[in-house]
Amino acid sequence: MPKINARFFRDAWELTRPYWTSEERRRAWLLSIGIVVLNLFQVYLTVWLNQWYGTFYNALQDYDRALFFRELWMFCGFAIVYLSTALLTFYITQMLQISWRRWLTGRYITRWLANNAYYRMQLAGDTDNPDQRIADDLRLFTDQVLNLSVGLLSSVVTFFSFIFILWTLSGPLTVPLGALGSITIPGYAAIGAILYAAIGTWATVRIGRPLIGLTFNQQRFEADFRYSLVRLRENSESIAFYKGEPHETHVLDMRFSNVFANFIALLKRRMQLIIMTSGYSQIAIIVPYLVAAPKYFGKAIQFGGVQQIANSFDQVQTSLSFIVNSYSDIAELQAVMSRLTQFEHRARELESFKPSIEVEPEPGGGLTIVGLDLDLPNGAPLRAGLHLDVPPSSSLLIMGPTGAGKSTLLRAISGLWPFGHGRIATSAKHPLFLPQKPYIPLCTLRDAMLYPYRPAEVQDAEVAASLKAVGLERLTAELDAEDNWAQRLSVGEQQRLAFARVLIQKPDMIFLDEATAALDEASEAELYRLIEAMPEKPTIVSVGHRSTLKSLHDTVFEMGEPAAALA
Numbered sequence: 151m152p153k154i155n156a157r158f159f160r161d162a163w164e165l166t167r168p169y170w171t172s173e174e175r176r177r178a179w180l181l182s183i184g185i186v187v188l189n190l191f192q193v194y195l196t197v198w199l200n201q202w203y204g205t206f207y208n209a210l211q212d213y214d215r216a217l218f219f220r221e222l223w224m225f226c227g228f229a230i231v232y233l234s235t236a237l238l239t240f241y242i243t244q245m246l247q248i249s250w251r252r253w254l255t256g257r258y259i260t261r262w263l264a265n266n267a268y269y270r271m272q273l274a275g276d277t278d279n280p281d282q283r284i285a286d287d288l289r290l291f292t293d294q295v296l297n298l299s300v301g302l303l304s305s306v307v308t309f310f311s312f313i314f315i316l317w318t319l320s321g322p323l324t325v326p327l328g329a330l331g332s333i334t335i336p337g338y339a340a341i342g343a344i345l346y347a348a349i350g351t352w353a354t355v356r357i358g359r360p361l362i363g364l365t366f367n368q369q370r371f372e373a374d375f376r377y378s379l380v381r382l383r384e385n386s387e388s389i390a391f392y393k394g395e396p397h398e399t400h401v402l403d404m405r406f407s408n409v410f411a412n413f414i415a416l417l418k419r420r421m422q423l424i425i426m427t428s429g430y431s432q433i434a435i436i437v438p439y440l441v442a443a444p445k446y447f448g449k450a451i452q453f454g455g456v457q458q459i460a461n462s463f464d465q466v467q468t469s470l471s472f473i474v475n476s477y478s479d480i481a482e483l484q485a486v487m488s489r490l491t492q493f494e495h496r497a498r499e500l501e502s503f504k505p506s507i508e509v510e511p512e513p514g515g516g517l518t519i520v521g522l523d524l525d526l527p528n529g530a531p532l533r534a535g536l537h538l539d540v541p542p543s544s545s546l547l548i549m550g551p552t553g554a555g556k557s558t559l560l561r562a563i564s565g566l567w568p569f570g571h572g573r574i575a576t577s578a579k580h581p582l583f584l585p586q587k588p589y590i591p592l593c594t595l596r597d598a599m600l601y602p603y604r605p606a607e608v609q610d611a612e613v614a615a616s617l618k619a620v621g622l623e624r625l626t627a628e629l630d631a632e633d634n635w636a637q638r639l640s641v642g643e644q645q646r647l648a649f650a651r652v653l654i655q656k657p658d659m660i661f662l663d664e665a666t667a668a669l670d671e672a673s674e675a676e677l678y679r680l681i682e683a684m685p686e687k688p689t690i691v692s693v694g695h696r697s698t699l700k701s702l703h704d705t706v707f708e709m710g711e712p713a714a715a716l717a
């Protein structure tokens with residue numbers, strides 16, 4: 151659970167600093183300086199208004215009609231300047247916020263996608279909802295940091311400007327203490343304002359502390375609920391086939407009940423805080439008049455003076471009540487920061503992570519695996535002492551029972567599986583992995599075929615020829631059509647599309663993980679023959695269960711039962 155301590159400020163600094171030292175630092179500093187100057191000017195305007203109160207109310211008390219109208223005109227000018235300043239401040243602050251967020255979002259996306267961090271975070275299961283961190287938390291973070299730091303700056307400047315005015319205006323107060331004589335309190339209204347704000351802040355922090363943890367949980371539960379909805383949408387067909395609606399309803403109900411229960415706890419706590427803060431600000435309306443009363447009724451000050459004291463008292467206690475008024479925002483910022491810091495630390499760890507399975511270039515060509523042990527994420531051994539030698543342009547079929555570790559071996563070869571020990575040497579400069587269900591992004595059919603590349607030099611004729619070769623000629627007319635191809639094409643058609651990718655992208659090594667499992671045997675053999683016939687025949691490593699695959703490969707490697715099953 152997040153806490154306000156030295157570490158909190160260090161994390162805040164760590165998360166904030168990079169933008170102001172980045173390549174966009176000129177823009178960042180210009181906008182920040184603009185915001186600071188405008189805020190200082192706004193404080194100056196409030197000081198000016200305080201003087202105006204004195205003159206205006208004294209004009210009323212003295213029945214000075216000419217002065218009254220002159221002051222009204224002055225106020226109109228003031229209102230125009232104040233409005234323009236407020237508008238400009240809002241504009242510049244929003245510009246800084248969106249520029250900062252754009253920069254941070256770019257940085258987070260880069261980190262998330264670098265070194266397969268997005269895959270490894272999911273594999274380790276220690277960084278929940280990274281999408282929420284990038285989309286929501288970065289928005290809230292930039293928004294709250296700017297609002298709170300601008301609020302803090304203007305509170306500090308307002309405090310020092312008005313404490314001086316209040317001290318001077320109120321002067322000393324002599325309190326009779328009966329037989330003990332009397333005591334004189336200098337600048338008593340200023341001391342009163344500080345005391346009032348100190349009591350308010352202390353009470354708010356006490357009541358509001360649990361808000362931090364509750365807000366943290368609320369954000370997590372909301373993200374979990376949203377993720378379940380997205381999963382339902384993405385797997386709608388399977389769920390519909392299974393008639394899994396009751397189960398899905400139950401899961402969604404459960405997840406929303408977390409959102410609901412936490413929200414109620416949050417609501418109760420917020421109600422307590424509202425009772426405290428609104429009671430506090432209501433009392434703050436009367437207190438300055440009580441403070442000014444001894445001087446006014448003692449005829450030491452005029453009505454304008456009372457208004458000036460009331461206004462200054464309000465400014466001092468409002469600026470000191472910064473924590474009281476922004477407690478919910480601070481709680482939200484803490485929750486957000488803790489999620490972002492965790493993400494940053496994890497991404498940094500993965501950046502410097504040195505996998506114990508070494509994947510290195512093989513000068514001799516092909517693929518060589520020496521003494522490879524594969525473990526599960528919990529450290530339990532899956533396979534021990536694997537040896538493989540696949541000469542360049544040859545083909546190998548890996549077979550074995552379910553759970554033997556065939557797909558895990560392919561993950562290790564591609565550098566995705568960090569658990570285990572050993573050495574893998576491969577000559578592949580441009581390998582291509584074909585899973586059972588190929589990933590097809592939302593885009594045109596042409597882009598889907600070239601994925602993940604967008605080589606502009608690929609001619610339409612070549613794309614059309616590869617479609618024809620894999621038996622999807624009828625789709626040629628739709629190359630520019632944007633569609634949800636993963637939903638529209640059958641699994642068999644998607645597997646054919648993956649082979650069309652091979653023909654276009656011409657990899658030097660291909661890994662096929664049951665990539666033809668949805669096709670009949672004749673079509674499977676046909677697609678393998680297409681690869682064999684490529685001008686530069688790639689090295690092929692396939693994983694499959696079907697015995698007919700054996701005749702399509704040079705060698706077969708049989709994997710036995712996994713280590714756990716043998717133990």
Ligand SMILES: Nc1ncnc2c1ncn2[C@@H]1O[C@H](COP(=O)(O)OP(=O)(O)OP(=O)(O)O)[C@@H](O)[C@H]1O
Binds near residue numbers: 552555556558559
């Ligand atoms: N992320 C993971 N966390 C924990 N266990 C995992 C993870 N990924 C794989 N495993 C386990 O590792 C074992 C090997 O999985 P793998 O997918 O490599 O099997 P396979 O030989 O390809 O099986 P199949 O023929 O069914 O595809 C399985 O028991 C699986 O449960």
